[in-house]
Amino acid sequence: MAQGLEAGGRSVNGRVWLLALGMFAIGTDLFIVSGLLPELGSDLGLSTEAAGQTSTVFAITYALAAPVLASVTSRLDRRVLLLGVLAVFAVGNALSAVAPNFTVLLISRVVTGAGAALYAATASAVAARITPPERRGRALAVVYAGMTSAIALGVPLGNEIGNLSSWRWAFGFVVLLAVVTMAGLWGSIPAVPGAPGVSVRDRLGAIRTRHAPTALLTTLLWILGTFTVYTYLGTVLGDVTHAGESTRTWLLLLFGVGSFVGVMGGGRLADRINPTVGLGSTIGLLAVVLAVLGLAVHSVVGAAAGLLLWGLVHWASFPLIQHRLLSIGGKNGDMLLALNNSAVYVGQTLAAILGGVLAGAGQLGKLPLAGAGAEVLAGLALLAGASAQRRAVREPVVPAEPALRDDATQAR
16 A cells, blocks of 8 residues: 655655556546547548547647636545546546447547546645645656656557557556556545635636746647647658657657656756756757757657657656746645646647648658747746746835825825
């Protein structure tokens, strides 16, 4: 069973790893669909473009549902909420597995996207609350290590299940992951009280928190840069790298391995240095890596090195982003984490559009350069936010009321 923090707080609470297992299920569900599209489309009589809308519906639902559902459920005990949304997520995937037509499949993806959105925001908040502040960055990294592990292990495993049997059994595999997570959390996560009720309007209003808009814009552009390339990575590796099917599998595995190492390293970094400084460094390095990747993908060896480094640098940024949002948000930290999840999926949707435009124009080789450009914009947004924070610290706070009373006294 999960163990708590050891004396001295040197290890992350074992219960956080159970939260990460839920993120592993969500990540597998999110990324698995792209590899199953041909078989799924053939079985349901859909074009590739129509089948691809299942991913779009999931992403849009996730983006819109995160802040709204977080508000509606804010008073609920976090343990009860985690178990409930995992059940919804499992039901959504079970419905995907048995969907007889496109309409039912789309409905199932809406249900699944809503459950995934609320689980991700809640798991992050719970991990932060059951972990000492000096280990918070590492705990957040562990939770999202579940997502990166899905890229490395869950997606290839799910695709293999689909290849050996049917795409329907791949969704069944995700159901199994969700049920196992529920069983683990049932006996290990203590009661974690919810927060006082906050209206949807007020929760969305958290975006007006000082420095939050530029922080969320940084997240959106950061995701845009990577997913402009990642969404079409399989096609790039086939058409530009000329890698065979088996070669593409281990190349994607290298990206996943780099992602896992990166997110864990980013968590340690967030606990040791200023997250703004760390984030600026990783985003700057990511822009360089993506620019070089445009050349590296022309050979298998270059692609291998580039994908490993790309995954490492990209995912090292995420714990830094979350740690920074918690410090910016203060009492609105949980709300900003939910809005940040929305920014992630809005960025992914825009990335699919931008990448699709370039791919349609026969410019697959230019995708990494476009991604690098988005990372440069992310760095500029971060710089603007950091500059505003420094100015706010230097500005003296002038009390307004005493000044008004002095003026009134002089007038008399």
